[in-house]
Amino acid sequence: MTTEEIFASIQEDPSMVTARKRLKIRLAKILAVMESARNNSADVKHIRNETLYLHEVYRLSDPNIKNQYLMAMQKEIEVLEGSNTWDSGEPIPVDSVDQSKIVPLLILFNVKRSGKYKCRICARGDVQDATTYEDSLSSSNLAQDGLMFLLNMVLTNSWHLGQLDIQGAYLNAPINTELYVKAPKVYGYKNMLFKLRKSLYGLRQSGYLWNQEISSFLIQIGFQEIEFWPSLYQKNYDGVEGIKHTILLGLFVDDMVVVSSKECDFKELVAMLNTRYTVKTVNDGGEPIYDILGLEIEYKVGSHLSMTMGKSLEEKLPKLGFNLSDKVTSLPLVYDFKLPEKLKIDSVDLAEKIQKCRKAVGLLNYVVGKYRPDINFVVNVLASYQLYPTEEIMKLLHKTINYLWGTRNHKLIWRYDDIIKGNFKIIVDASHGNREKFQSQYGYMVYMNNLLVGYKTGTTSIACMSSTEAETYVVNEASLKFEYWIPLLEEYYSEITKELYCxxxxxxxxxxxxxxxxxxxxxxxxxxxxxxxxMKNIGFDLKFVESKSNPADVLTKFAPHKDNITLFMKNFEY
Incomplete structure (x- = not known):
């Protein structure tokens, strides 16, 4: 009897839980564990391109694949040795040091999209003793707004776009705490420790120490960190014959996105970075296709810049366990949709449904944040019901997954001909009382130089008595974006048109x-x-837009007006 047959027989029997029924449930759980064990074998995990642990690598049946992983581990150890990450020449007995200063190691393996076998030896920061780091310290990375600003400046000004990778980034930062790791088995030591010298991946303080290190060096070579924009740096200087040079740099751990008004500035920056770090040029601007922070970007000077995640979605969506169809290419509109009550569902497979729902919504949220505002509203609703996967919610989730699959090659497109330099506008909308407890859904779209750079949908924190109150709410929420963007734009544009449409x-x-x-x-x-x-302080103009000409309508309703859908989808190329 299969797990599915057992669950089916239980659901068909509405009677009270009997001894026989309890036995069926226990049997179903045992079968589920056995099935999970089969699915999680090392060979299966490798085929699925999932992360493997060292003990799983040793269990692989194909010796060639196993050797590829072990060679990757040897290469990782050589990198760590070359960076003087630990004192491998002076092993220390485990019982001779304070045990709170010992951090376990974790060795992980995977295969990158390029087919390269990768090993990462990192520290178990999750079990690191609290006395060995300062909990208040934190690191920052380039936010999505920062990336969109960089890309917007590239297309708008026909500038140069380059991409760099700092090899072994964290290993460039000296550690400021006495810590030890257990010597990996490949060294042949037993119950011996190595003292750490550098910020190994996984340590609680590694991100902060690397941020301090790279920020200090960038400032040393003439960059300034832009206030309120994390990990975004700028350098402006006058070159030959008074020509102004601008370099903008976005940092995400070890990835650097470099925007420069002149190609020579990019090359000079690479040379300066190489005096201190080992820098790999991922794209020097010679190729129009970039892979930046999960986005597949195509940039053609004076023509367009587009963003997609097509290849990534082809890999990830099939793993969610939904039946996929290429036929669904229209927005996942739901007419007469009634929000279900947040009640616990009486189902033997509730935990499985919740796990499936949360995994799918997690991926959807990630994709929305990158480049897909068209599903922002429906994903916002699904996120509210991850723990209450009713039949109606699961149908909506399946419909959304299928839509994303059918439109996986859609590209968020910026066209050079659409640019209006110095224009910054926000378009807002609100749907009165259409969410739980009569809260209202609000949404807004942010445009820089007439190109979409940001969007948001959410629910009001209080019930609004009228559509006017709901719209006033979103006008206030969206106006905060002016405070964030305008000071930065004023450094590059002498005149800025500031508009908010409602x-x-x-x-x-x-x-x-x-x-x-x-x-x-x-x-x-x-x-x-x-x-x-x-309005008075920032000087933006609040203007009226017709309801049937408001693309932000798509961010607030299950069934927005067809004219607004058409207007909204002009942001995409398919």
């Missing part, structure tokens, strides 16, 4: 009014007055 005339009048207006409560009153103050 399709509710009453909300616009309320936010623009100079006279005192009485509100039903302090909460909404403060938001309206804050929007007024933002």
């Amino acid at each position: 399709d509710n005339q009453s909300a616009i009048k309320l936010c623009k009014a100079d006279t005192f207006v009485k509100f039903r409560d302090k909460f909404h009153g403060i938001r309206a007055y804050r929007a007024r103050q933002q």
Whole structure:
């Protein structure tokens, strides 16, 4: 009797739990564990391109594959030795040091998309003793907004785009704490330790120490970190004949995205970095295709810049366990959709459904954040019901996964001909009372130089009495983006047009009014007055847009107007 047959027989029997029924459940669990063990064997994990542990590598049946992994481990050890990561020449007995200063090692293996076998030896920071690091220390990486700013500047100004990789980034930062790791077996030692010299991957403080190291060097060679924009650096200087040179640099751990007004600046930067680090040039601008932070980017000077994750989605979506179809290419609209109550479902496979749902929603959220605002709203709804996978929610999830599969090669496209230099605008929308507990859904789209660089959808933190209140809420939320973007843009544009578009005339009048207006409560009153103050301080213009010409409509409704869908999808090439 299979696991599925056992579950089916249990569900068909509505009677109280009997001894026989309990026995069936136990048998089903045993079968599920056995099935999981079969599916998680080393050979299967390798075929699925999943991460392997050292003991699993030794269990691989194909000796050639096993040797490829072991050769990758040997290469990793050589890199660690070359970086003086630990004192391998002076092993120390385990019982001779304070045990709280010993951090276990973890050896992981996988195969990269390029087919290269990779090994990473890292520290078990999850079990690192709290006395060996400062919990308040943190590291930063280039945010999505920062990446979009860099790419926007590239296309808008027809600048040079390059990509670098700092080899063994963390290993360049000296460690400031006394720590030890157990000597890997390949050294032939038993119960011996190596003292750490460098910030090994996995240590709690490694990210911070590397950030300090690279930031210090970049400042030393003339860069400045841009305030409020994490891991984004700029360098401006006058070259020959007074020509202004600009270099913008975004850092994500060991990946560098470099934007420069002149190609020679990129080459000079590489030379300076190589004086201190081992730098690999991933793309010097000679090829139009880039793989940057999970995005497949195509950049053609004076033509366009596009972003997609087609190859990645072809690899990841089939692993979610849904039946996939290429036929679904229209937005996952749901008419007359009723939000289910958040109640525990009486189902023997509830845990399995929750796990499947959370895994799928996690991937969807990642893709949305990168380049797919078209599914932002529906994913926002699904995220609220990950722990309540009703039949209706699972159908919506399946529909969304199929849509993403059918449109996996869609590209978020910026066209050079659409550029309006110095234009910064936000388009907002709100759907009154369409979420749980009568909260309203709001959304907005952010454009820099008339190119889409950001978007967000969410629910109001309080129920709004009218659509005017809901629209006032989103106007206030979106206006904060001006505070974030405008100071940066003012460094590169002498004149900036600042506009915020809303399709509710009453909300616009309320936010623009100079006279005192009485509100039903302090909460909404403060938001309206804050929007007024933002308009005066930042100088943006609040304008009206017709409801049927508002692309942000797609971020707030299950079934947006067809004209708005058409307008919204102009952001994509397919």
